[in-house]
Amino acid sequence: MKTFKGIPASGLKIFAVVAMLIETFGLTFIMDLERKGFIHPIGNVIPVNNLFKIGGSAALVVLTLLLAEGFTHTLNLKYYVIRMAVAALMTEFAYDYLMSGGFNSLYQSVLVSYIIALFTLMIVQKIDQGLIVQGDESKNRTKQILGVFLVLVTTLLGMAVSEFFRGDYGCLAIMLVVFFYFFRNKKAAILTGGLIVFAVGHILHGLLDYVPLAILSGQAELLPEVFSFRFAVSFLAKDFSHVAAVIGAIIGLIFASLYNGKKGYQASKIAYYLFFPLHMLLMTVASTFLIVCLM
Secondary structure (H helix, E strand, C coil): CCCCCCCCCCHHHHHHHHHHHHHHHHHHHHHHHHHHHCCCEEEEEECHHHHHHHHHHHHHHHHHHHHHHHHCCCCCCCHHHHHHHHHHHHHHHHHHHHCCCCCCCCCHHHHHHHHHHHHHHHHHHHHHHHHCCCHHHHHHHHHHHHHHHHHHHHHHHHHHHHHHHHHHHHHHHHHHHHHHHHHHHHHHHHEEEEEEHHHHHHHHHHHHHHHHHHHHHHHHHHHHHCCHHCCCCCHHHHHCHHHHHHHHHHHHHHHHHHHHCCCCCCCCCCHHHHHHHHHHHHHHHHHHHHHHHHH
């Protein structure tokens, strides 16, 4: 009888692809059918498409782990960043078409957040290698404290840049990538610390989403209210999507904790990056065609 030896990177990619398909199916077919009245909310309260957001957060967790792992082991970091940038450019039109039916400069795909995360990791890695060192605690304690402080500052800057450029998942994506950079080989930390990082990042990203909207709408005076405890509670309680996001994160963290550090079957990298724009575009077009046929 063979013993379970964990999931390789190829297996996690397959899981992420399936999870993304689930989320996009909810954002296209299910949401369009709800808008046209073919599907009704659960208990007349919870939109059915919210359930499919489980796939989005599950995919995010696994993909940020793979991004941190890929960054650590890539032989050509420059090519890795360029490849991600090309994929982000190809995905942007499909993402805009999926989310708003046309060009939308207010929101960018998650690949934009991943690119910012890579640049953040470049700085974090230099700090890690130069200051957060192992050895005599008494000699290295000051360096370690300074290193941790600089990592936190760098992470906060990466979070701010991601929110500024309106990348999908924003600061949450940055937080997860940095977290996995340090703890990707620690299963217990992934399950416990990962959930805490996700919860904090999810709430923070949701609240920060209101900042540019308040400024652009001329309601900057409302910003202190945005960061109040009462607003945070109402933000979490306003729809089921936040609960679905946490459920998805737990599922993703379980799969991430099973990662065995091996590559597994190596499929085409081009096909993998093409999947991002193609599945969004094809499912959006197919959903539109279905609605036209039903009307």
